[in-house]
Amino acid sequence: MRNPSSSSSARSRSTPATPCCGKVGIKRGPWTPEEDEILANYIHKDGEGRWRTLPKRAGLLRCGKSCRLRWMNYLRPSVKRGRIAPDEEDLILRLHRLLGNRWSLIAGRIPGRTDNEIKNYWNTHLSKKLIRQGIDPKTHKPLYPNPNSSQISNIPPIQNSNPSSFPLEENARFDRAIATRVIDNFPLTNLDQFPNQVINDDGAENRPSGDGFNKGSVLQSRHEQNEEEDYTGYENEDTFSLFLDSLINENVFMYQEQQQLQQPNNIPVPSGEPVISSSQAIHHGSSCEAEVSYSMAAFGEKDGVLNSHDLA
DNA sequence: AATATTCACAACCGCTATCCG
DNA sequence: TCGGATAGCGGTTGTGAATAT
Structure with a gap:
């Protein structure tokens, strides 16, 4: 299994510049450990919700949708990692x-x-x-x-x-x-x-x-x-x-x-x-x-x- | 060793439902 | 009632890793 955070943002190279939020300059592709840390720290401090404005408040160059998905599917403490038993x-x-x-x-x-x-x-x-x-x-x-x-x-x-x-x-x-x-x-x-x-x-x-x-x-x-x-x-x-x-x-x-x-x-x-x-x-x-x-x-x-x- | 193929999965897209002014 | 904002869902894509040739 590849490390989702270690790979380069190849998707951003291959995907046309049509960010899901319609904004230019929004970063896409795999998340870096630094981004993960920023997002996790922010949510621990301020909580979930208001995803659209969260990236700006947290200082991330991501769309809110991407932040939400990253948190829900990977960063949430309750997410269990590892193989399906x-x-x-x-x-x-x-x-x-x-x-x-x-x-x-x-x-x-x-x-x-x-x-x-x-x-x-x-x-x-x-x-x-x-x-x-x-x-x-x-x-x-x-x-x-x-x-x-x-x-x-x-x-x-x-x-x-x-x-x-x-x-x-x-x-x-x-x-x-x-x-x-x-x-x-x-x-x-x-x-x-x-x-x-x-x-x-x-x-x-x-x-x-x-x-x-x-x-x-x-x-x-x-x-x-x-x-x-x-x-x-x-x-x-x-x-x-x-x-x-x-x-x-x-x-x-x-x-x-x-x-x-x-x-x-x-x-x-x-x-x-x-x-x-x-x-x-x-x-x-x-x-x-x-x-x-x-x-x-x-x-x-x-x-x-x-x-x-x-x-x- | 090099190349091709398959696997695994994170991330994105488009859409819908709901909220709220 | 309407329309924009927001959240969430399911389908799909595309990448790196693993494996086969």
């Missing part, structure tokens, strides 16, 4: 299967990883890996439905970091059934209101004010201002977060049961999906356990909970 890779696969190219949403569930990093990792590693396995990385469906006509039949399968997460197609059917139902109940704006989350040293999750957290904080302030009104967005946010957490743990029914406790008859189950029986499981406690077993069997896991050793 197998369990992180597996989580990316699962979340992508559920959310598609919603990189910021995916990144929000993987502490310390940025959307850009996950996007890059997907494009350079995971999408190719899925293709080699005969799986369409966009749909997570088989590229060649008929195995007899498979053009990749002679290609040995890639060993997945977490074999229990495959076969993907089985999982995808299940996940999409859930996702369809949930996304229908969480409009796009609500989905996008889920900020990245930062894990504190003590392990608690916070929602700081920068890096996409503005929407969440605005949402909260709106909620506080309109407590008298029938406003459900904030509840949806918590519910969706809970849902994603449950997916991460592969315990979808924990989510569903909490849904039932909070809002009975909240999410209609579409017909024709295998998960439809889960609603029966909720309403008929005796069949719940069997349905959990069925659904989790599709994930190749036991007891419906994804343990850390399962991911290792």
